[in-house]
Amino acid sequence: MRSALATLGGTLPRPRWRRPEGWTIVTLLIAGVLSLPILVIFAHVFVPASEVWLHLRQTVLQDYVVNSLILMLGVGVGVLLIGVSTAWLVSMCDFPGRRAFEWALLLPLAMPGYIIAYTYTGMLDFAGPVQTQIRDLTGWGYGDYWFPEIRSLSGAIAMLTLVLYPYVYLLSRAAFLEQSICVLEVSRTLGSSPWAGFRRVALPLARPAIITGLSLALMETLADYGTVQYFGIPTFTTGIFRTWFGMADPGAAAQLAALMMTFVLVLIVLERYSRRRARFHHTSARYSRLPRYRLKGWARTGALVACLLPIVLGFVVPSSQLTQWAMKTTHMWLQPQFLGLVWNSVSLAAIAAVLAVFLSLIMAYGKRLESSRTTNAAVRIAGMGYAIPGTVIAVGIMLPFAWVDNTIDSFMRDTFGISTGLLLSGTLVALVFAYCVRFLAVSLNTVEAGLGKIKPSMDDAARSLGSAPRTVLWHVHMPIMRGSILTALLLVFVDILKELPATLILRPFNFNTLAVRAFELASDERLADSASAAMAIVLAGIIPVILISRTISRSRPGHDTPA
Amino acid sequence: MTRLLEIDHVSVGYDGTDVVHEVTLTLNTGVIGCLLGPSGCGKTTLLRSIAGFEPISDGRIRLEGQEVSRPGRTQPPERRQVGMVFQDFALFPHLTVAENIAFGIRGQSARQRRRRVTELLSLISMDGYGEAYPHALSGGQQQRIAVARAMAPRPRVLLLDEPFSNMDVELREGLAREVRAILKQEEITAMLVTHDQNEAFAFADRIAVIHAGRVLQWDTAYNLYHRPRDRFVADFIGQGRMLPGQVLSEHEVETELGTITGSVPQNCSPGAPVDVLVRPDDILPDDDSEIFGEVMDKAFRGASFLYNLQLGSGTRVLCLTPSHYNFALGERIPLKLGFNHLVIFPR
Numbered sequence: 001m002r003s004a005l006a007t008l009g010g011t012l013p014r015p016r017w018r019r020p021e022g023w024t025i026v027t028l029l030i031a032g033v034l035s036l037p038i039l040v041i042f043a044h045v046f047v048p049a050s051e052v053w054l055h056l057r058q059t060v061l062q063d064y065v066v067n068s069l070i071l072m073l074g075v076g077v078g079v080l081l082i083g084v085s086t087a088w089l090v091s092m093c094d095f096p097g098r099r100a101f102e103w104a105l106l107l108p109l110a111m112p113g114y115i116i117a118y119t120y121t122g123m124l125d126f127a128g129p130v131q132t133q134i135r136d137l138t139g140w141g142y143g144d145y146w147f148p149e150i151r152s153l154s155g156a157i158a159m160l161t162l163v164l165y166p167y168v169y170l171l172s173r174a175a176f177l178e179q180s181i182c183v184l185e186v187s188r189t190l191g192s193s194p195w196a197g198f199r200r201v202a203l204p205l206a207r208p209a210i211i212t213g214l215s216l217a218l219m220e221t222l223a224d225y226g227t228v229q230y231f232g233i234p235t236f237t238t239g240i241f242r243t244w245f246g247m248a249d250p251g252a253a254a255q256l257a258a259l260m261m262t263f264v265l266v267l268i269v270l271e272r273y274s275r276r277r278a279r280f281h282h283t284s285a286r287y288s289r290l291p292r293y294r295l296k297g298w299a300r301t302g303a304l305v306a307c308l309l310p311i312v313l314g315f316v317v318p319s320s321q322l323t324q325w326a327m328k329t330t331h332m333w334l335q336p337q338f339l340g341l342v343w344n345s346v347s348l349a350a351i352a353a354v355l356a357v358f359l360s361l362i363m364a365y366g367k368r369l370e371s372s373r374t375t376n377a378a379v380r381i382a383g384m385g386y387a388i389p390g391t392v393i394a395v396g397i398m399l400p401f402a403w404v405d406n407t408i409d410s411f412m413r414d415t416f417g418i419s420t421g422l423l424l425s426g427t428l429v430a431l432v433f434a435y436c437v438r439f440l441a442v443s444l445n446t447v448e449a450g451l452g453k454i455k456p457s458m459d460d461a462a463r464s465l466g467s468a469p470r471t472v473l474w475h476v477h478m479p480i481m482r483g484s485i486l487t488a489l490l491l492v493f494v495d496i497l498k499e500l501p502a503t504l505i506l507r508p509f510n511f512n513t514l515a516v517r518a519f520e521l522a523s524d525e526r527l528a529d530s531a532s533a534a535m536a537i538v539l540a541g542i543i544p545v546i547l548i549s550r551t552i553s554r555s556r557p558g559h560d561t562p563a
Numbered sequence: 564m565t566r567l568l569e570i571d572h573v574s575v576g577y578d579g580t581d582v583v584h585e586v587t588l589t590l591n592t593g594v595i596g597c598l599l600g601p602s603g604c605g606k607t608t609l610l611r612s613i614a615g616f617e618p619i620s621d622g623r624i625r626l627e628g629q630e631v632s633r634p635g636r637t638q639p640p641e642r643r644q645v646g647m648v649f650q651d652f653a654l655f656p657h658l659t660v661a662e663n664i665a666f667g668i669r670g671q672s673a674r675q676r677r678r679r680v681t682e683l684l685s686l687i688s689m690d691g692y693g694e695a696y697p698h699a700l701s702g703g704q705q706q707r708i709a710v711a712r713a714m715a716p717r718p719r720v721l722l723l724d725e726p727f728s729n730m731d732v733e734l735r736e737g738l739a740r741e742v743r744a745i746l747k748q749e750e751i752t753a754m755l756v757t758h759d760q761n762e763a764f765a766f767a768d769r770i771a772v773i774h775a776g777r778v779l780q781w782d783t784a785y786n787l788y789h790r791p792r793d794r795f796v797a798d799f800i801g802q803g804r805m806l807p808g809q810v811l812s813e814h815e816v817e818t819e820l821g822t823i824t825g826s827v828p829q830n831c832s833p834g835a836p837v838d839v840l841v842r843p844d845d846i847l848p849d850d851d852s853e854i855f856g857e858v859m860d861k862a863f864r865g866a867s868f869l870y871n872l873q874l875g876s877g878t879r880v881l882c883l884t885p886s887h888y889n890f891a892l893g894e895r896i897p898l899k900l901g902f903n904h905l906v907i908f909p910r
Contacts (some may be wrong), residue, residue: 457653461709463640464647465667466615466716475666479657 024375028365030359031378034437037396038388041261044254052249056239056256064239064256068222070153071160071235074222076214078161082310083168083217084210088198089307091176094292095300101307102173103549108165108314110541112498112515114226115534118522119318121230123324124150150232160221162314167220168213170548175209176202197212211274215267222263223389225501226519236260237391237501244505250399257392270388319538325531333532342536345353345513348428349496352435353443355486359436360443364451379444386441390502393437397506401425426508434502439495443488450484487547497540565751566628567592568613568720573622573632575605575612582608584776585622590720590752590769595743597767601799605776608610610722610756614647615640619738626719646718650725652709653699660684660708661693667716683711686745702730702739707867710742714749721746721753739765760800772796788842794908797840802869804880805838807910816907819874820846820854820898825905840906843883848890849899858894864865872896 049057089095090102108116124130124147131147134140149155179202187201225237236256244253295303332338363382367375385393401424412420424430454477462472500515507516514533521530568590575583582604590596598606611617613624615631615638620763624632626645631638646667654663655664664680671679684690687707697705706726713721726742727735736849739762746753763770764784771781772795779793780786782902791797808818810831816823818839831837846856856872859879868883868892882898890896 011786173748400853453656455651455653457649457651458655459645460614460616461653461712462655462666463616464643464645464722465712466641466644467667468639468641476655480655 003297012492020203023362023366023370024372024378027370027375027378028362031382034359034382034385034440036400037393037437038261038384039432040396040399041179041254041392043255043355044251045258047251047255049255050249050251052243052247052252053255056243056252060234060239061256062308063234064236067153067228067233068235068260071156071228071233072221072263074154074157075160075164076218078157079165079168079217080210082161082165083213084172084203084206086165086307086310087169087173087176088202089303091173092198092202093295093303095295095303097304097307101311103181103545103561104311104315105169105307106166106545107311107542108163108550109545109548111163111218111315111318111536112226112537112541113160113163113224114230114320114500114519114522115322115538116163116314117156117227117230118527118530119321119534120155120159122151122372122527123321124148153231156227156231156233158229160224162310164217164220165310165314167217168210171209171213171216172206175206179205207540208277209273212271215271215274218265219387219389221332222260222267223388223501225391225504226386230519230523236263240391240395241501241505244395250395250402253395254399257395260389260392264387264389264392270382271387319535322531322535322538325528329528329531332529338532341512341514341517341533344511345497345515345536348431348513349435349493350498351428352432352439353492354361355432356436356440356492357443357447357485360440360447360488361485363444364447367448368451379448383441383444385437385439388438390434390438390499391505393434394502394505397430397434397437398425424511426506428508428511429463430506431503431508434506435492435496435499438502439492442495446484446488446491447481450481450488453484454480487551490547491544494544495539498537521556565592566590567594567626568625568754569625569628570609570613570673571623571625571807573609573612573624574620575608575617576620581620582776583612583619586773586776586778587622588771588778588781590754592752593750595746595753595755595766595768596759597763597770598773599760599763599770599799600773601758602758604773606756606758606773607724607847609773610724612752613643613720613754614722616645621821644716644719646713646716648706648709648713648721648722648723648726650728651886652697652705652706652726652729654709654712656697658696659693660689660697663697663708664712664715664793666712669716679715679755683715686840694713703734703803706730706738707742707745710745716749717837719752719755721751723755725757726755727757728759735759736765737761742766772799774799789904789906791840791906794800794838797906797908801842802881803840804878804882805908806841806878807876808837808839808907810835810907813825816905819876820900821881823900823905825902827905828909831907831909837907838910840908841880841900843881845883845901846872846880846898847901848884848888849895850897852897854898855895856882856898858890858892858896861890861892870896872898 018463054197086105090098090105122128126142134145134147138145187197192200222236225241228235229241240253240256240260243249243256315427326333359382363375363379367379404423405420405422408423409420412418458476459472462476463469467475497513498515500519503513503516504519507513512520514536518530518533518537521527521533566589568588570586570588573583573586574581582860586609588596598609608617612619612632618634619632620635621635623630624634626643630732631643636744655666657667660772661680661684663757664683664728665676668676668679680693683689684693689704689707692700692704692708697708700708706729709726710721710723722738723742727738731736743766755763755766757766768779768783770784770787771778772787772793773779774795776816780791780796782790782792787796789799806818806820808816810827810833811817811822812833813827814824816825816827816837816839820841823839854874856870856874858870859873860871862869866890867886868884868890870884872881872882882896
């Protein structure tokens with residue numbers, strides 16, 4: 001017995017891989033901090049209404065609600081039509097260029113709404129090349145003819161539809177590809193035509209995924225500030241800005257944000273519900289290559305046009321225009337100031353992306369090692385920010401940060417006679433915090449998916465082969481996770497680069513990023529001058545498009561995914 | 564024969580409820596053992612506690628005489644020199660086959676490692692696959708690599724957790740035999756966990772039938788089938804039915820199919836009601852017999868027929884015949900008993 005104990009000596013008491021409670025506490029802490037802005041906004045529901053709020057209610061509030069609703073309705077119909085039809089065409093039919101369309105249909109995702117909006121305005125307004133051409137050809141003058149006004153609600157619907165349909169396309173395509181060919185073949189043997197098979201089997205099966213895509217697109221619509229502001233449409237986001245900056249009433253802005261949150265909540269519930277249902281819509285596990293319908297004649301031409309049009313209008317035309325403008329305005333970007341702008345954007349986005357991925361890793365491991373209702377809920381709450389408009393998050397951060405700054409400042413002045421000024425609000429800290437709140441979900445999803453590839457039995461296998469827990473982390477987890485971590489970094493980085501409203505509200509005085517600069521120049525009607533900054537954002541935006549299309553082509557059922 | 568693995572009154576439990584209850588087993592060097600039982604019986608938990616993944620709540624586990632587990636003290640798996648093969652193989656997707664196999668080999672020169680990998684690859688008949696990645700291989704190949712990886716560091720005992728359950732049913736027995744041959748060639752002591760008795764029969768020298776966390780019988784496959792010591796074992800292993808009977812004397816039991824001779828256990832005194840285990844191959848058609856069974860159901864098995872027969876009292880028994888005995892449904896067949904030993908459970 002003595003000798004047996006001696007051989008055990010010292011090495012044993014450590015129980016196992018799992019460490020007590022530590023992860024849970026950290027996970028909860030992160031979730032708590034990240035949900036602070038949302039809680040602040042919700043708290044304002046109970047704050048008594050101010051003068052400004054009553055004024056808003058009597059005058060513009062109805063416009064905000066109605067316009068936001070019409071915008072969502074229009075964009076919703078638009079993205080469904082384009083997204084589902086193109087997804088069906090490229091996944092179930094065969095026609096020339098189908099493989100190229102598969103990824104090219106994602107390209108408009110690289111185009112932020114406000115950039116496409118002012119590009120089209122530059123092309124289509126009275127002084128733009130299109131109308132000038134018409135006048136030159138016909139000899140008409142001002143007022144002699146009718147031309148659609150791009151700076152309108154329907155214009156905004158068109159712009160947002162063009163850049164947001166990829167969400168629906170992406171998810172419904174994945175759903176179509178996931179469907180076991182068996183169910184479609186069964187429907188054929190039961191006498192359904194291909195069209196009836198689509199309508200009665202494929203579409204209902206894909207419905208949860210389609211609705212998820214739709215709710216994501218609508219969240220983006222609701223969150224959009226640049227497009228509606230540029231077109232002068234009063235919606236929730238522009239209203240919050242007006243109340244915040246114009247009327248200088250943070251309380252009323254927060255209450256407006258709270259009202260907007262009810263819309264967001266509806267969308268979140270819709271998305272969660274349809275995601276849950278999607279699990280029950282999985283058919284059999286046997287997949288075979290989809291036999292595609294070979295299109296001929298008019299059907300083929302129709303399919304080509306249907307796939308080509310969104311790409312041309314949503315990406316090719318605006319980016320060509322931007323390139324042309326950027327070529328004409330070399331003085332805007334062939335200068336050190338532009339480099340400073342790029343440096344600001346890149347360094348800010350990089351810092352926030354690293355932080356977001358770091359937090360995601362902690363939370364994902366927390367959930368894996370100490371999976372409980374608490375950690376799962378914490379992870380879900382921390383990932384909620386993707387649904388919350390940047391404007392709302394910014395307001396929710398400004399209020400508590402300003403309060404902390406004021407409290408510290410007055411305390412320091414009273415006791416030591418020193419003014420500390422702004423410590424948090426109006427600094428990069430606030431901005432980085434906002435980005436983490438808004439985009440944590442992006443990195444969290446990617447990191448969790450990566451971690452999911454490491455089965456618990458791999459940990460056990462490495463342990464039984466003589467590796468201590470730290471060695472397992474280093475030799476098994478790190479190499480497998482590397483790709484996912486890199487992807488998460490890139491996705492968050494690009495999202496931050498494109499982000500506009502929160503940056504506008506929270507940026508330090510005189511601190512400019514590419515997005516802010518592009519938007520400001522465009523708002524000053526210096527469209528051509530803004531093109532270089534916009535172009536930089538679009539180019540960066542192509543990176544995630546490439547990443548996403550690569551992931552999809554790899555994860556197709558029936559193909560094993562190499563790590 | 565030395566005692567390699569001693570499981571000594573081991574219980575494993577969470578929150579006061581035992582998943583494994585007072586299990587005692589000993590595995591000698593070179594023997595391949597098996598923990599066989601229905602799902603949820605605690606067999607995997609027991610295996611994981613041997614590997615060091617689960618702490619035990621009572622008893623001792625000793626490897627080569629060294630205590631590795633006792634309540635409150637669990638030597639971590641990486642220090643036990645215990646190999647494990649997992650149900651989903653758990654090959655590392657970012658490493659090649661050779662790197663996977665070499666993962667656990669430590670304290671040797673690169674050349675020795677290479678030699679060991681080559682040797683193992685040839686042992687599992689996969690020479691030349693060293694540079695391939697696991698995802699490019701078939702399930703059977705992945706599994707042999709998982710076995711090779713676990714064997715590479717020359718573990719004291721190899722544990723296999725349902726390693727064949729991901730395989731096609733037709734392949735399972737063949738693979739089990741193949742892996743057994745590899746282990747025997749390397750003289751490796753192993754413990755398999757499975758719920759499939761054919762797999763257990765094909766793979767193991769000794770089998771522990773586990774039910775509700777307890778070992779009911781730790782024996783050879785032949786004895787489990789022909790001399791089950793417990794009703795559950797009799798029912799779980801093979802097919803069979805219980806025939807009610809009454810003890811006549813120390814070596815006679817009276818049943819509906821006649822008087823059966825054999826040795827009656829001590830605890831069954833004459834006159835006691837008992838159940839006699841009747842296997843399908845214990846009952847044969849016999850034209851001279853006065854006892855009949857009516858064919859209720861029949862299943863053609865190629866070389867044989869399995870009949871479900873109803874006796875006069877309503878008791879059903881199974882009967883396996885060569886397939887040229889082709890009786891019709893509803894037909895009454897004369898039967899005789901072909902016992903060579905008696906398995907009796909008091910009622």
